[in-house]
Amino acid sequence: MRYPSRSRLSTHDPNLKENMSEKNDTESKDTQWPLWEVFTQPRDGKPHEHAGSLHAPDAEMALENARDVYARRKEAVNIWVVPSDQIVASKGEDAGPFFDPADDKPYRHPQFYSVPRASKRRS
Amino acid sequence: MDEESKKEKFQERIDNGETIEPKDWMPERYRKQLIRMMSQHAHSEVVGMLPEGNWITRAPSLRRKMILLSKVQDEAGHGLYLYSATETLGASRQEVIDQLLEGKAKYSSIFNYPTLSWADVAVIGWLVDGAAIINQTMLARSSYGPYSRAMVRICKEESFHKKQGYEMVATMADGTPEQQEMIQDAVDRWWWPTLMMFGPHDDDSPNSAELIKWGVKSKTNDELRQSFVDRHVSEAHEVGLEIPDEDLEYNEETGHWEFGEIDWDEFWNVVKGNGPMNKERMKSRREAHENGKWVREAAEEYARKKRLAKEKAS
Numbered sequence: 079m080r081y082p083s084r085s086r087l088s089t090h091d092p093n094l095k096e097n098m099s100e101k102n103d104t105e106s107k108d109t110q111w112p113l114w115e116v117f118t119q120p121r122d123g124k125p126h127e128h129a130g131s132l133h134a135p136d137a138e139m140a141l142e143n144a145r146d147v148y149a150r151r152k153e154a155v156n157i158w159v160v161p162s163d164q165i166v167a168s169k170g171e172d173a174g175p176f177f178d179p180a181d182d183k184p185y186r187h188p189q190f191y192s193v194p195r196a197s198k199r200r201s
Numbered sequence: 202m203d204e205e206s207k208k209e210k211f212q213e214r215i216d217n218g219e220t221i222e223p224k225d226w227m228p229e230r231y232r233k234q235l236i237r238m239m240s241q242h243a244h245s246e247v248v249g250m251l252p253e254g255n256w257i258t259r260a261p262s263l264r265r266k267m268i269l270l271s272k273v274q275d276e277a278g279h280g281l282y283l284y285s286a287t288e289t290l291g292a293s294r295q296e297v298i299d300q301l302l303e304g305k306a307k308y309s310s311i312f313n314y315p316t317l318s319w320a321d322v323a324v325i326g327w328l329v330d331g332a333a334i335i336n337q338t339m340l341a342r343s344s345y346g347p348y349s350r351a352m353v354r355i356c357k358e359e360s361f362h363k364k365q366g367y368e369m370v371a372t373m374a375d376g377t378p379e380q381q382e383m384i385q386d387a388v389d390r391w392w393w394p395t396l397m398m399f400g401p402h403d404d405d406s407p408n409s410a411e412l413i414k415w416g417v418k419s420k421t422n423d424e425l426r427q428s429f430v431d432r433h434v435s436e437a438h439e440v441g442l443e444i445p446d447e448d449l450e451y452n453e454e455t456g457h458w459e460f461g462e463i464d465w466d467e468f469w470n471v472v473k474g475n476g477p478m479n480k481e482r483m484k485s486r487r488e489a490h491e492n493g494k495w496v497r498e499a500a501e502e503y504a505r506k507k508r509l510a511k512e513k514a515s
Binding site for chain 1 (some may be wrong): 222274275278288293294295354358468501502504
């Protein structure tokens with residue numbers, strides 16, 4: 079009750095919560111604290127990658143929990159935790175129209191170009 | 202697009218081997234079946250801590266104690282990966298956990314058997330985690346992205362669980378006559394319940410066909426059970442242990458071990474809540490949740506005080 083249940087980045091459908099709930103409580107019983115997404119950097123110089131999520135009362139405890147849950151075997155040299163409701167993501171079903179500006183630009187790739195053989199060998 | 206053509210397109214994606222992500226359209230039943238399956242899986246990891254946790258204080262050496270502590274901590278972690286993955290389907294964490302605490306949710310029946318001696322810890326690692334690996338290796342290829350990714354993570358850790366168990370089994374099987382007797386006794390008690398972990402025969406498994414069609418599972422219960430038997434019979438023989446099944450016989454033609462019929466009355470009895478430890482496990486789980494209350498309150502209070510101090514400073 080202290081923490082209203084947060085809608086997660088994945089539950090974009092406003093009706094979903096209702097569908098899922100078997101009890102038709104109007105009041106949320108969720109006392110599981112805010113949800114955080116965890117990103118781990120496996121090695122120095124590598125990019126961070128999504129590992130999963132967890133609940134924690136604040137950022138500091140979210141980091142510590144993330145270490146205990148997602149890095150018990152040195153899976154990370156660095157961790158980011160981000161409040162889940164702060165993440166904005168593109169929709170999978172819109173992937174086509176969303177990314178199609180890139181579809182007709184083959185000249186952005188080196189395969190588009192033909193160059194004399196000699197200069198190829200030199201490189 | 203209407204519901205039917207959405208469903209067709211969804212099935213096409215599955216048949217093409219595409220991965221379904223949380224925000225993608227999915228049939229309501231796919232979502233519900235996954236919530237059911239994944240939350241049961243999460244509960245199994247959490248309840249699974251109890252039979253082995255029972256032996257932590259009585260481990261025979263510091264080495265074994267550290268290993269067991271680490272394994273039980275992993276099981277808690279596996280529960281958390283899976284609860285987190287289940288939430289991506291829109292099921293609230295609180296609701297899913299309440300279902301377990303209120304005794305409305307199922308978990309793997311194997312954890313409703315008692316751990317009577319230290320040898321049980323060895324055999325659980327070898328057989329129960331061995332069975333879990335076979336099931337979870339398949340689920341690592343599941344069509345639902347968050348489930349499959351959680352499984353990949355879990356499988357990596359399970360191989361340590363199985364190996365530490367088999368190491369102990371081998372050590373005891375090579376030990377004093379009393380140790381040999383203990384380990385054989387544990388195998389005799391755990392073999393059949395482990396075979397039951399794979400669930401009813403394919404003909405009696407109403408969910409299987411649908412889960413296979415949706416690419417959640419790629420093998421049937423009986424197929425998984427067979428690969429478990431093939432692998433573990435040879436591991437048992439390797440260390441000189443007997444499998445408690447008179448009908449066990451190697452079929453040269455198929456290359457598989459044929460085995461006797463499972464006592465399905467016992468299986469359904471335990472599933473329905475009448476196993477030797479069902480009540481005890483739920484009682485312990487509720488107590489653990491209740492006893493953790495002060496930790497949750499302290500964490501919350503700590504966060505509140507820090508927030509206040511920060512507000513004051515600014």
